[in-house]
Amino acid sequence: PITPTQNIWHNGQLIPWEKANIHVMSHVVHYGSSxxxxxxxxxxxxxxxxxxxxxxxxxxxxxxxxxxxxxxxTVDQLCAAVVDVVEANGVAxxxxxxxxFRGYGEIGVNPTKSPIEIYIANFPWGKYITASEGADVCISxxxxxxxxxxxxxxxxxxxxxxxxxINMEAKVNGYVEGIALDRNGxxxxxxxxxxxxxxxxxxxxxxxxxxxxxxxxxDSIITIAKHLGIPVVEQSLPRELIYIADEAFFTGTAAExxxxxxxxxxxxxxxxxxxxxxxxxxxxxxxxxxxxxxRYNWLTPVNVK
Ligand code: PMP
Numbered sequence: 439p440i441t442p443t444q445n446i447w448h449n450g451q452l453i454p455w456e457k458a459n460i461h462v463m464s465h466v467v468h469y470g471s472s473x474x475x476x477x478x479x480x481x482x483x484x485x486x487x488x489x490x491x492x493x494x495x496x497x498x499x500x501x502x503x504x505x506x507x508x509x510x511x512t513v514d515q516l517c518a519a520v521v522d523v524v525e526a527n528g529v530a531x532x533x534x535x536x537x538x539f540r541g542y543g544e545i546g547v548n549p550t551k552s553p554i555e556i557y558i559a560n561f562p563w564g565k566y567i568t569a570s571e572g573a574d575v576c577i578s579x580x581x582x583x584x585x586x587x588x589x590x591x592x593x594x595x596x597x598x599x600x601x602x603x604i605n606m607e608a609k610v611n612g613y614v615e616g617i618a619l620d621r622n623g624x625x626x627x628x629x630x631x632x633x634x635x636x637x638x639x640x641x642x643x644x645x646x647x648x649x650x651x652x653x654x655x656x657d658s659i660i661t662i663a664k665h666l667g668i669p670v671v672e673q674s675l676p677r678e679l680i681y682i683a684d685e686a687f688f689t690g691t692a693a694e695x696x697x698x699x700x701x702x703x704x705x706x707x708x709x710x711x712x713x714x715x716x717x718x719x720x721x722x723x724x725x726x727x728x729x730x731x732x733r734y735n736w737l738t739p740v741n742v743k
Pocket of ligand 1: 631632651655689690692
């Protein structure tokens with residue numbers, strides 16, 4: 439269950455957590471008309487910082503734009519709102535969940551008569567994939583969203599119906615997560631994570647054209663890999679490449695960097711976290727935890743006392 443905090447930001451104001459309710463006849467409840475973000479704030483010794491906050495807020499605005507949902511706030515205003523709510527609640531490390539949706543107005547499919555509501559909540563949250571020995575995953579029988587159906591660059595609530603099918607199927611079959619193929623059978627991503635493979639010292643990840651979300655952790659990992667001198671190739675990846683990879687890992691705000699032990703009960707190499715995943719993982723956590731200087735300016739400071 440979510441651990442509640444005190445305040446939630448709503449359309450420019452802080453309101454009590456328990457007052458942040460919507461009507462059952464709101465458009466979003468019936469038609470999934472929402473866009474959202476997931477962000478983490480980390481602590482760096484006695485200070486705290488939100489990871490890649492402007493990039494997340496830009497993606498929120500982009501997601502809304504794809505769905506013709508004009509948000510009446512700039513990136514800077516939304517970033518300030520996140521800082522406000524995190525500071526008011528005084529909770530870090532934490533997970534931050536901004537969501538914008540079509541509220542209570544008309545019941546028809548066309549959403550333009552229903553008001554746009556924006557809320558930002560934050561709350562404490564630990565590991566998303568708790569698999570210290572590595573995650574055992576499967577290839578899903580469900581495909582990722584085809585490009586001309588639901589746009590995968592929009593982080594829209596409705597996309598997560600597809601993610602739920604992938605994740606639930608994996609879980610009932612005893613796996614921690616599923617990886618979906620795209621409509622052409624290439625590797626796409628997990629239900630809430632981008633996918634990376636390592637083979638012969640090269641890192642591979644699916645390009646945005648293979649129905650993946652433009653993950654902010656994905657982008658961060660590509661940046662870190664380049665810094666470490668590890669080549670990164672973005673190309674369509676055949677399914678079987680994951681079975682013969684030297685290493686594989688998921689990235690995401692929730693999943694952070696999670697190494698994969700097996701796929702479809704085929705061990706990835708010896709199943710242990712390999713040297714390249716380890717280097718990437720360690721550098722990522724060194725940056726977010728302040729053990730390395732913030733050389734990319736990825737942390738927005740928050741004063742949580
Ligand atoms: N793909 C999907 C489908 C996701 O839901 C997420 C989580 N937002 C990701 C990838 C990873 O994106 P990010 O690194 O920005 O959290």
